[in-house]
Amino acid sequence: MTDQFTQSSIGRRSILKTIGTTGILAGVGGVEASTSSTSTQRTDSLSAVNASARSLTVDDPWQTYELTGQYSSPVVIAMPLSYTGPDPCHIRLQNVSSEHFDARVEEWRYLNGVHYEETVGSLAIEPGEYSLDGGSAVEVGRTVANHTWSTVSFDQTFATPPLVFCQAETVQGPQPMITRVSDVSTDGFAVRVQEEEAIGGYHRTESLGYVAIEPGSGTLNGMTFEAGRMDLEEQWRQLSFDNTYTNPVFLAGMQSFNGPNTASLRHRNLSTTGVEVIVQEEQSQDDEISHVTEQVGYLVLEATPDAESPHQGETIPTIPHAPSGVTPPTGRNFRPSAATPVLRGSDVTDYGAVDYVADPFLFVEDGTWHMFFEILNASRDDDAPIGHATSQDGIDWTYDQVVMANRYHQSFPLTWKHRGSYYMTISYGKRVELYKSRQFPTSWRYIGNAIDVDYYCHDPTFIRYNGRWWLFTDRGSRNVMVYHSTDLEREGWTPHEQNPVVTDRLQAGRQGGRPIVVDGQLFLYFQDCVDNYGDAIRCYEVTELSPSTYADQEVAGSPVLHEFGTGWANNGMHTFDPWWRGPEKGWRCAVDGVRAQESTEDLWTIGIVDIPPTG
Incomplete structure (x- = not known):
């Protein structure tokens, strides 16, 4: 299939640095944004600003999640979902505030909308430009996008193309959608939202939060982290971590748009040393699920020690349920x-x-x-x-x-x-x-x-x-x-x-x-x-x-x-x-x-x- 959408250019400096989550207006041919923005400054270390990472249990109804720490206008990134339920799905966010945010599992419209509980890693962080211990540069901000490609310009020039994790934080359009990123460079990236293939076309403007971080490892607000790239398609691929984590929080997002079919990432078998990841297409248009190789960026962090997650510590399970590939406790594997x-x-x-x-x-x-x-x-x-x-x-x-x-x-x-x-x-x-x-x-x-x-x-x-x-x-x-x-x-x-x-x-x-x-x-x-x-x-x-x-x-x-x-x-x-x-x-x-x-x-x-x- 060919992509029918056009590309436009949006300079972030010309609109805002931080967009309020309730100030987005719909525009047929372009984007309008709230003007109640705040400027950001570069700091030498991320310890100067609040950030926290945690794993969430999410379901198809909206649920509210309290943030750990004090924030002014945080960006929240939460993706990809686990693979407890095999139907194609993704996570949606809304009502991101200084104290909490809402999240849910969203299936595509051609499905019944009912889904198993899934787990997802999340990162909350204030907008700004930061230099991390270990040398990686980070930029956190907001922009807006609809169904057409828009160019986002960074407020800094990175030494190497960063990994960009970008996600909608509003629900302005009625149709399920995901955010796609492409053309990541040292100066910026392109972004759009994408509905399922059978619908496609116009989608109202959404507010997006993003985190751009250079590949590498170090500490982020006291949390051990590593960030890197991998190539991925419609087959499960094992990713082995460079570090061993006690309670890993895993984030990942596609950095390319090599295949235009609507797809998102899923993960399974997250452990202290690795995880499996896959590109999963939806099937609203046809049953074909093959997807060309995409470049995927990932970020692994040690969970915030005082995060209000359901379970913590290496001896603590996430939930009683278990992912694919696990032998149920049925009596054949113990006495x-x-x-x-x-x-x-x-x-x-x-x-x-x-x-x-x-x-x-x-x-x-x-x-x-x-x-x-x-x-x-x-x-x-x-x-x-x-x-x-x-x-x-x-x-x-x-x-x-x-x-x-x-x-x-x-x-x-x-x-x-x-x-x-x-x-x-x-x-x-x-x-x-x-x-x-x-x-x-x-x-x-x-x-x-x-x-x-x-x-x-x-x-x-x-x-x-x-x-x-x-x-x-x-x-x-x-x-x-x-x-x-x-x-x-x-x-x-x-x-x-x-x-x-x-x-x-x-x-x-x-x-x-x-x-x-x-x-x-x-x-x-x-x-x-x-x-x-x-x-x-x-x-x-x-x-x-x-x-x-x-x-x-x-x-x-x-x-x-x-x-x-x-x-x-x-x-x-x-x-x-x-x-x-x-x-x-x-x-x-x-x-x-x-x-x-x-x-x-x-x-x-x-x-x-x-x-x-x-x-």
Whole structure:
């Protein structure tokens, strides 16, 4: 295909140095910009201005992200997206201010607009010209562009052509779009916005932020970084970093326009030492996805130590989900006997003579591992509250306190975070209760019942998948019941049209652990109750899921957990919570086991097991 668009020239000095994000006007043949600009000055070191880097978890609805540090009018760059969901997509930004910005995953118009959660690296930095430790020059600024090519002139002359990371920070046009850069030189670059092939044509003027940085390495506001170039096309390519990072933030953008078909970058398998990257075309016009070689610029930074990212530290996973190429924890790549007991009833110090602890669920944030679990003291009226323990590495645990106690039996405290809020679910009789944290992790408030039904439901699990929330539970430990909602906090979720979606399956009817997504595929864990309650954990891949359809199949290697040995788990295991820690470390999982004996002392015990990433 040939590109039909024309090129015009815009001198940045003639319009502004910094453009307010709300001051953009649409122009049919050119660009108009806010005149409320501020001048910038060159500084000798980036330590003289604020900058921070962090990884974000983004979804298809707009979400607001708080900035770390003090800013006046920062530029935010966030790209490319990870590859949890394979449909072509990119990230959009809006409402960039001194304190926060909004971001979302945007699919192309020919798709359904619903997408998995993805991760993306981001950099926030004040406009200006800087010299970094190590010698690299940097320029940060704003410009405007529409569907025609515009030339942006730097306010300095670089010694070597820089890498340019340029991104729209407004949503003026209704169509999905990306920003493309070309002709990068020591004096400037060309830029335009591009819609999907089937639409093309006119797009309203958008405000763009850019960061131009010379290739090299050094420190940027205290953050170790490296910047370089690579050639890339429609095949995955491994990029090995020159440095080893504890918590890498990866940014990349195309520097050329060799192929006119609309395309963006995606990444996967980000580790401390490298990442895989690909050019991904959209398919609104045709199914062809071949793309000529493009030059790609990349920037890798050590995450800001105090960044408010969901997880930090080399022992901390990003999210429970895992990218493509990872072996799900299905039982074929580890043995249950590798699990080590870490928490017993005797470790609980504030609830009397505790009989046992069970149903462990993990949550990891800001360098701390949290564990929530059921506590049983049969001699008390409120016999089963929810307890909390902490760890710095997920191996050595310290009991904290009871965090939730009601006058009924509570168990299976699945915990997660969504849009800045912490949630926990509890099953009680014929309803599934949802709680929201007042002060994480010790204070929780009841916000409603996701379902209130006419049968006893046990051990509910929640997950956001394919654009909606799903709740999985059971009826009689043998029938799988499914509910869904587009609003997590709504009461009275919609039952699946085929409920029960599975009948008379005692070996896999009752939930047994946190659902996970690997390479875009959903996996559920079920308790095997054929001989006894909680004998083992089986893993099933969900092969079809919609409000009206459901299908699953047991995976090779299942059961994942089962009884072993003569000690703490010699009579069964019935909870499994896997957390992904990265391609070099694999999974760290919370489990529980029951010991066959006459006494109930230490009957159920909580353990931890590590599982390799592949195998």
